[in-house]
Amino acid sequence: MNGTGTGTAKPLLLGVRHHGPGSARAVRAALEEARPGIVLIEGPPEADPLIPLAAAEDMRPPVALLAHAVDEPGRSAFWPLAEFSPEWVALTWALHHGVPARFIDLPATHTLAWDGNGNGNGDSDGNGGGAGADGDRGAAADTDVRVDPLRVLAEAAGYDDAERWWEDVVEHRGVGKGDALAPFTALEEAMTALREEYGDGGRERDPVREAHMRLRIRAAQREFEGGVAVVCGAWHVPALRRRTTVAADRALLKGLPKVKTDMTWVPWTNRRLARASGYGAGIDSPGWYGHLFAAPDRPVERWLTKVAGLLRAEDRIVSSAHVIEAVRLAETLAAMRGRPLPGLGETTDAVRAVMCDGSDVPLALVHDRLVVGDVLGEVPAAAPAVPLQRDLTRLQRRLRLRPEAAEREVELDLRGETDAERSRLLHRLRLLGIGWGAPAASRGSTGTFRETWRLRWEPELSVRVAEAGVWGTTVLAAATARAEADADAARSLADVTGLAEDCLRAGLSDALPSVMRSLADRAALDTDVGHLAQALPALVRSLRYGDVRGTDTAALAEVAAGLAERVFVGLPPACAGLDADAAEEMRGHVDAVHGAVGLLGDAPAPGHGRLRARWQSVLRTLCARDAVPGVLRGRSVRLLLDDGELAREEAARLMGLVLSPGTRPADAAAWIEGFVGGGSGGGLLLVHDERLLGLVDAWLTGVPAEAFTDVLPLLRRTFSAYEPGVRRTLGELVRRGPGSRGGTTTAAAGAPGFGPGLDTARADAVLPVVRLLLGTDGDDRETSAGLVGVAG
Known part of the structure; x- marks a missing residue:
């Protein structure tokens, strides 16, 4: 491959699949046999200074090389490595044997500049043919038609599952003495045939990357006499073996864009190694592959023992006999399917049948915890970091x-x-x-x-x-600066109030003055009552969080009180003349303001009086204005009634006026929706006050037939929000009428409960049980009187 005549020996090209334990074992055996003078690994050359950290005691894979643009950190790329990755095995072998190691892929400075959308593209050879940056793939990469070498080879061998084919030909194949290079020879022959058929396979950057790798290999051959070993994706081996000139390779690299780049090691996870995470060179079962690499002897027995331990921890009954039977079943299935050893499919089928009683529910747990796994790597404290x-x-x-x-x-x-x-x-x-x-x-x-x-x-x-x-350089300083910038850039009053709440929760006292200035400015300029009403609850919540965190919220309380007063003044005119949708939206604002005023307590209003009294005055105004939609008037009456500011007799009178024949049925239905709808506990109110229920019943039975179909959807929405038990009780009350006599409309004034009077017969029926519970042997009449007293 040295078309210029330099170098005397061919490099040892070890084509691998990323994150393949079989490839990793084969690489280790080949390096032990060849003992090269330098090991070259597919990866960004900027990471060469970080290689010694791989031997640190506190380095625990899975880890990844992270490259990011200095001026735009969001433009980044990852090169993940697991304990069973061939590149990691090559790296650690070189460090343990004192052999130099270098990365030879296209520099990250070009990769990040090339990916203008800020996401490292990297390689996704399908066969793990490249380390591959793991960032979200760019739009151009998404549209590439890429050949999956593993799938093509599996189909050629008569397999419909590429993972199963790989397990049979690589993972279940031991590396014998003197046979260390055989797997790589076979893979190179297969990939050579594929490259002749498919060219670059839809990977337009591969020729550039491979040109850079060839240049680095030539340089290493000139520098080291003991031979060069190259660990790279098997897909690249035919291209690296090809004879080209230095000039041709340099021409491919000429004019590539650049960006200033920083690199470091970062922890990685098994989940992000999985193909399901979107990682192009990912695998389906990182936990299973990690097990195969760590337990080359009796892997099936050890795996099923792990599964049994997990299921026992979840309180499932799994004994040693289950493990033995599962092992036998997995081996039987492998023999029936013509496989050399049980793979993940056979062990999964055995676990489902023997340990999970045929259920996929516990099997999903096994897949999540063991087949994929929750392993998180660690990197040394000495690793570069911002x-x-x-x-x-x-x-x-x-x-x-x-x-x-x-x-x-x-x-x-x-x-x-x-x-x-x-x-x-x-x-x-x-x-x-x-x-x-x-x-x-x-x-x-x-x-x-x-x-x-x-x-x-x-x-x-x-x-x-x-x-x-x-x-900033610290979390506190960075969060403070970010909050101040967000306050200046906020577009709406609600955004600023939410930011104030976040600042209090985060304890950013230095950012609060800037946020409060922005809040006061926007509150003074915003005349939309809906915006003001939407912002008030967040401010009030901020006061509560400030209290529990010991934060000074005096300035915030002053702004909240002023905002509440502006809502009080602007709400009545803003509620007039609204259509149905706008009225429903305004109802949400009224509920939010009511809750906020309740949290503020009896705080003084900016002008005079108290906030609670001012708000109740606003609600009374809304109740009395005919121009206000019925849903808002009904809701205002209900809020006053719940606060004890309106007598039940008065609420019944207002309902009676609204439900009179002179009111349009649609307006009356909207008033009912506001009064007892929206999941506000209105169902219980009707259950315990038959006067209100009687009014609703009398109105509903008197709605003309031509108007009934118009009000039915609104009423259905109102009553469907009630709990099933409440709906059932209301149905029983309407069916039997008050006091089991007459119609519902005859309910006596001031008679709460299920009827106009106490039902002593029903009370007497529970006397034996009450005497048993209380241990009393007194006269039934005295006990009955006691029950009546408790009920009263």
């Missing part, structure tokens, strides 16, 4: 929040200093766009002192950290 990453790592260690690949829930009690700091860290990271944690609903207390987070560390977060490094 200052923000170092600060984040320090905080994670101090707060004992270890990054893990598996999703886990963390309950935080903000009354404790450690949990409060953890909360602030997670909120700051969310502000920076680093989604390590996502808030979740608490299953216990719902107080503001408790938070629940779902944590999962993904490798891509390392890129997010690098991107966020432009805001």
Whole structure:
């Protein structure tokens, strides 16, 4: 291949499949036999200074080389390596034997500049023919018609599953003494035939990459006398073996775009090694392949023992007899299918039949935990990192929040200093766009002192950290700068109020003044009552979070009170003349403001009086205006009734007026929707107050036939939101009428409950049970009187 006449020996080309344990074992055997003077590995040359870190004690694969543009950290690419990756085996072999190792693929400075969309494309040879950057593939790469060499070879061999073919011909084949190079010879012959048929296989960058690799191989041959070993994707071997001139190779590399690049090691996960994650050179079962590499002897027995341990931990009954029977079944299936050894398919079938009783539910757990796995690698502290990453790592260690690949829930009690700091860290990271944690609903207390987070560390977060490094060198400084910038760039009042809430949760006291200035400016200029009403609840929530975190929220409280007053003034005119959709939207704003005023308590209003009293005055105004849509008037009456500011008799009177024959049926139905609809507990209100139920029943039975079909959808929506038990009780009440006599409309005024009076006969029926529970032997009449007193 040295068309210029330099170099005296052909390089040892070891074509491999990425993340293949069989290829990894074969590479190790070939290197032990050949003992080359230098090992060249497919990967970005900028990573050469990072190679010694692979031998560090605290380096734990899976890991990845991360390259990102210095001026645009979001433009990045990954080169993942697992313990069973042939490249990792070659790297560690060279380090342990004192042999130089270098990367020879196209430099990342060109790869990142070439991918103008900021995502490393890399290689996805299908056969693992290249290390491949793992970033999201660009649009151009997505449209390439690429040949999958594994699939083509599997089909030629009569297999319909490429993974199964690879297991049979590589993973289940041992490497005998003196036979170390046989697998590579066979793969090279196969790939040569494929390259003759398909050319570059739709990979337009491969000729450029291969030209660079040939140049690096020539340079190594001139420099080292002990022979050169090259570990690369098997797809590239025919091209590297081809005789070309140096001038031709350099011509292909001329004029390539460049971008300044930084590189480091980052932790990786098994899930991101999986093809399902979108990684082009990924595999279907990284956990299974890792097991095959770590347990070359009796792999099936050891695997099924692992499966049994997992299922036992999930409280399934799995004994040693199950393991023995599963091993026998897997071996029998392999023999029936003509396979040399049981593969993942046979072991999975055996687990399903023997340990899972034919169910795929526990089998899904086995696939998630073992076949794929939740392994997260580790990198040494000495690995290069942006200052923000170092600060984040320090905080994670101090707060004992270890990054893990598996999703886990963390309950935080903000009354404790450690949990409060953890909360602030997670909120700051969310502000920076680093989604390590996502808030979740608490299953216990719902107080503001408790938070629940779902944590999962993904490798891509390392890129997010690098991107966020432009805001500062520490998490606190970066989050503060980002919050201030977001406040200046916010387009709506609601965005700023949400940002104020985030700042309080994150403990960004230095950012609050800027956020508050932006908030006050936008609140003063925004005249849309809907926007103001939408912003108020977030402000009030911020006050609550500030209280539990010990944050000074005096300025925020002042802005919230002023915003509430502007809502009070502008709401009545804004509610007039609305159509049905606008009225429904405004109803949501009214509910939100009502909840916010309740949280503010009896705070003083900016002008005079108290906020709660001012809000109740606004609700009374809405109740009385005919121009206000019925859904808003009904909702206002209901809110006043719930607050005890409106007597039941008055609420019944207002309902009676609305449901009178002079009101259009559609308007009356909208009023009912506002009063007892929307999941507001209106069903229970009708259950326990037959006066209101009687009014609704009388109105509904009097709706003219021609108008009934118009109001039916609205009424159906209103009553379908009730719990099944409430709907059933209402049906029973309407069917029998109040007090089991007459129609519902005859309910006596002031008679709550299921009827106009107490039903002593029904109370007497439970007396024996009550006496048994209370241990009393008194007169039934006295016990009945006691029950009546309790009911009253």
